[in-house]
Amino acid sequence: MTAMLEVAELRHSYGSFTAVQDLTFTVATGELACIVGPSGCGKSTLLRCIAGLIKPTDGTVSLHGDLIERTPSDLAVVFQDYSRSLFPWLSVRGNVEFPLRSRGIGKSERRRRSAEALEWVGLSGAGAKYPWQLSGGMQQRVSIARALACQPSLLLMDEPFASVDAQTRFELEDLLLRVRHEHSSTVLLVTHDIDESVYLGDRVLVLSKSPASIVADLTVDLPAERDQITTRESKNFVALRGEVARLLHGAPTAGQTVPHRPTPAEDSAAAQRFLEAEREQVRRATSTG
Numbered sequence: 001m002t003a004m005l006e007v008a009e010l011r012h013s014y015g016s017f018t019a020v021q022d023l024t025f026t027v028a029t030g031e032l033a034c035i036v037g038p039s040g041c042g043k044s045t046l047l048r049c050i051a052g053l054i055k056p057t058d059g060t061v062s063l064h065g066d067l068i069e070r071t072p073s074d075l076a077v078v079f080q081d082y083s084r085s086l087f088p089w090l091s092v093r094g095n096v097e098f099p100l101r102s103r104g105i106g107k108s109e110r111r112r113r114s115a116e117a118l119e120w121v122g123l124s125g126a127g128a129k130y131p132w133q134l135s136g137g138m139q140q141r142v143s144i145a146r147a148l149a150c151q152p153s154l155l156l157m158d159e160p161f162a163s164v165d166a167q168t169r170f171e172l173e174d175l176l177l178r179v180r181h182e183h184s185s186t187v188l189l190v191t192h193d194i195d196e197s198v199y200l201g202d203r204v205l206v207l208s209k210s211p212a213s214i215v216a217d218l219t220v221d222l223p224a225e226r227d228q229i230t231t232r233e234s235k236n237f238v239a240l241r242g243e244v245a246r247l248l249h250g251a252p253t254a255g256q257t258v259p260h261r262p263t264p265a266e267d268s269a270a271a272q273r274f275l276e277a278e279r280e281q282v283r284r285a286t287s288t289g
């Protein structure tokens, strides 16, 4: 696989404070790489440098071999806070089409792409609605559709599912997996959630505390087809999750447990609730015709 993104010896300081230092990694074409790190370690700073929103103090970021100096037109970003990233005065369709205007894409092509992207995220019927008429999960689907409509070479996601409830989170994780397989997308996703990084990633890059540097680059040895229940229960998933947790928090000593880690039973109970809610939705949709 060829490298889509190359980050080389990246360092960024805010005044005298160094947020990230000496980060070097690549993301191959078609790969979904997750970055996980402690709160405040510099994950967003790294994404901002990659998106060309801030200029790194040192080092380089290249996309298809071209140095990123300002936001490339074939890169799209999905942020955590959908309520602030969607324009409330524009319809859902208007929001999805908005970045296509600045890319000089004509009206009929904009319509075609927005209809297609809304279909991918299961919102074909919602184009004329306004963001405030939708649930949080639906609004985040609109943000994802807006990014996909740009047909980006690289999709950057900054904690994209952190502001939705647990069941919606599972649903959006599966939506992302489906869409990236259907479109062979290249994705770099930042999360503070260890389970999410293992569930979604082909690779997990573990960052140290601030100033961020890479402490491990792990290959996720799980089948490409993932499932919220069986994947999360599988031996490989549990082992990898433990490895990432130990790298992030240090190995627990005797009598201690890794903080804030749900047990496999809690995970599968949550996944079960998610699937039941999905089934209920299907039952309701089919009974109302």
Ligand SMILES: Nc1ncnc2c1ncn2[C@@H]1O[C@H](COP(=O)(O)OP(=O)(O)OP(=O)(O)O)[C@@H](O)[C@H]1O
Residues within 6 Å of the ligand: 014, 017, 019, 037, 038, 039, 040, 041, 042, 043, 044, 045, 046, 192, 210
């Ligand atoms: N514009 C800024 N000016 C000064 N310091 C900043 C600025 N932006 C971020 N920082 C500092 O840089 C460090 C890294 O911040 P960053 O937001 O990149 O971390 P993060 O890992 O994304 O955090 P979180 O997990 O809480 O979202 C933090 O200590 C933060 O206070």
